Amino acid sequence: MxxxxxxxxxLVVSFLVFTVLFMYALTNFLYERxxxxxxxxxxxxxxxxxxxxxEGGKVKDDFVEAxxxxxxxxxxxxxxxxxxxxxxxxxxxxxxxDTLIGPEERQQLLQGNTVTKQGYEKRFDRQxxxxxxxxxxxxxxxxxxxxxxxxxxxxxxxxxDITLIIIAALLFLAFMTFITIKxxxxxxKPLKRLQKASHDMAHGxxxxxxxxxxxxxxxxxxxTFNEMATSIQKSDEQQKEFLANxxxxxxTPISYIKxxxxxxxxxxIPKEDCDEKLGLIAREAERMEKLTTxxxxxxRAEQIEKIELMPLVLAESLREATALAxxxxxxxxxxxxxxxxxxLIxxxxxxKLKQIVVNxxxxxxxxxxxxxxxxxxACREGKTAxxxxxxxxxxxxxxxxxxxxxxxxxxxxxxxxxxxGSGLGLSIVDQLIKVHxxxxxxxxxxxxxxxxxxxxxxxxxxxx
Numbered sequence: 001m002x003x004x005x006x007x008x009x010x011l012v013v014s015f016l017v018f019t020v021l022f023m024y025a026l027t028n029f030l031y032e033r034x035x036x037x038x039x040x041x042x043x044x045x046x047x048x049x050x051x052x053x054x055e056g057g058k059v060k061d062d063f064v065e066a067x068x069x070x071x072x073x074x075x076x077x078x079x080x081x082x083x084x085x086x087x088x089x090x091x092x093x094x095x096x097x098d099t100l101i102g103p104e105e106r107q108q109l110l111q112g113n114t115v116t117k118q119g120y121e122k123r124f125d126r127q128x129x130x131x132x133x134x135x136x137x138x139x140x141x142x143x144x145x146x147x148x149x150x151x152x153x154x155x156x157x158x159x160x161d162i163t164l165i166i167i168a169a170l171l172f173l174a175f176m177t178f179i180t181i182k183x184x185x186x187x188x189k190p191l192k193r194l195q196k197a198s199h200d201m202a203h204g205x206x207x208x209x210x211x212x213x214x215x216x217x218x219x220x221x222x223x224t225f226n227e228m229a230t231s232i233q234k235s236d237e238q239q240k241e242f243l244a245n246x247x248x249x250x251x252t253p254i255s256y257i258k259x260x261x262x263x264x265x266x267x268x269i270p271k272e273d274c275d276e277k278l279g280l281i282a283r284e285a286e287r288m289e290k291l292t293t294x295x296x297x298x299x300r301a302e303q304i305e306k307i308e309l310m311p312l313v314l315a316e317s318l319r320e321a322t323a324l325a326x327x328x329x330x331x332x333x334x335x336x337x338x339x340x341x342x343x344l345i346x347x348x349x350x351x352k353l354k355q356i357v358v359n360x361x362x363x364x365x366x367x368x369x370x371x372x373x374x375x376x377x378a379c380r381e382g383k384t385a386x387x388x389x390x391x392x393x394x395x396x397x398x399x400x401x402x403x404x405x406x407x408x409x410x411x412x413x414x415x416x417x418x419x420x421g422s423g424l425g426l427s428i429v430d431q432l433i434k435v436h437x438x439x440x441x442x443x444x445x446x447x448x449x450x451x452x453x454x455x456x457x458x459x460x461x462x463x464x
Contacts, residue, residue, distance in 0.1 A: 368393030
């Protein structure tokens with residue numbers, strides 16, 4: 001598997017290769033357009049100016065001599081001849097007349113147009129550009145001006161500065177290499193930190209964090225990683241705490257059941273005390289069953305992402321939930337009073353709504369003195385149904401109110417264990433209210449009682 005730095009290097013090299021090829025193509029293009037075309041145009045202009053001295057008729061010796069004199073001071077070789085076949089005697093290389101001036105070229109010359117040729121000349125070992133300018137009088141070709149110029153090669157054009165160019169290129173390459181290495185190092189540094197942090201987290205170190213040094217994509221990735229690490233660490237701590245609490249909750253009833261059952265089996269308990277001990281074993285078994293049931297309910301509530309909400313008459317659901325808790329209230333000689341607006345229709349899951357209300361009523365019964373009353377009421381408040389469960393029990397201290405929905409949290413641990421409370425009831429309520437898109441709060445005064453208020457969305461008839 002290729003490293004990211006290797007991929008970046010390959011990308012940089014690809015760019016450099018592309019740049020070199022592009023510069024090569026550009027250089028040849030500029031050579032052809034600027035140097036070759038400019039030379040050709042200059043030769044045509046020189047030939048055109050020299051034909052201005054031609055007065056018509058036969059080409060005179062004075063004209064030929066004037067052209068020869070110009071040729072002595074020009075870097076372009078120019079010859080004036082009456083007969084094109086005489087060129088071979090004027091130039092230092094072989095000329096094939098039929099190739100230079102064929103039928104097509106002759107027609108162009110008779111029309112007063114110049115003829116341009118370009119090709120490799122072995123005598124000069126380079127490309128040769130030649131221009132033939134006609135000397136025409138009365139549609140008769142009286143002679144020609146022949147101009148030629150050996151083109152310099154690209155390397156010859158740059159020969160004077162080639163050393164400087166090579167040095168500059170090497171310095172530029174070294175500079176770009178240095179910048180690239182540094183740039184890759186800067187880019188890879190936070191990624192390497194992320195890699196190390198991910199490795200540490202994969203091996204169980206959830207406290208690892210990545211230093212955020214920028215606001216770009218890598219910085220955002222680092223920030224996201226830190227948020228994920230915090231979430232995973234919190235989840236891991238909650239899981240460990242949850243397992244510890246479950247183990248702690250089950251340890252006591254298991255030890256009671258194990259101890260008394262072994263004592264009964266071995267005949268260590270007097271017969272008159274056997275019924276009492278069997279009752280204790282039954283209560284502890286019931287407590288374990290209740291705990292596991294609530295754990296299962298909590299697990300299911302946390303896994304629910306979407307439930308099927310339907311219109312429910314709230315008052316009827318409250319009466320059914322109250323009936324389920326009536327027996328527990330009678331044991332403590334308590335009254336359950338329901339006062340609900342019969343017209344309230346909420347969007348809710350029937351079974352989950354009853355589970356919420358039953359949990360709240362059982363909590364109110366558990367933490368209230370015998371002979372007191374628990375009030376369950378419901379009324380309209382804006383677009384929500386306001387549901388309240390009010391008791392006159394022991395109340396909850398203000399410092400404990402923010403924590404009552406945490407799993408296994410108890411205000412009075414000793415009292416909770418003695419009456420079977422597991423500290424999971426309000427956690428279940430919290431999860432179920434969230435999936436109903438509702439909210440809730442607790443108001444309590446120590447020694448006077450507690451009021452739990454729920455807000456559930458009303459069913460919107462106008463959407464039907």
